[in-house]
Amino acid sequence: MLELLLVAVILVAATVVIHAVGTSYWMRLLLHYYTDAKGYFKPRKALPATIWTAVVLMMLHVVEVVLWAITYLLLIPGTQLDSFEKATYFSMVTFTTLGYGDITLADHEWRLLSGVEALNGILLVGWTTAFLFMVVQRGWQKHEA
Secondary structure: OHHHHHHHHHHHHHHHHHHHHHHHHHHHHHHHHHEOOOOOEOOOOHHHHHHHHHHHHHHHHHHHHHHHHHHHHHHOOOOOOOOHHHHHHHHHHHHOOOOOOOOOOOOHHHHHHHHHHHHHHHHHHHHHHHHHHHHHHHHHOOOOO
């Protein structure tokens, strides 16, 4: 159980770092390419900035889900998650808290790990929502003369 907790902490820390680095880097690119010296979006740049922000944030989530999937493939014995596709599907359904239930983990310890993934997903999806909201809000700001 202690080893499982260590794996969970490492995965949560890794996904938070991925999200932090990704959103920080994207924010710098947004400021450089899409805004003027005062931080306002340049004319006709708000919509492309919003669209690309959504795409970048989704790609960050895909990377995070795949990290969890690879961990499941490496650690879970047996045939529950016997392919990259199954592991990624299970990870995506768990990370997003969708929980179809068509693939479940039999061992209680592994179910605990998937619960931590769901909490991790809630945290990071909330972060994404806040970041995207910030970009949309900045797009609606009027330029001061």
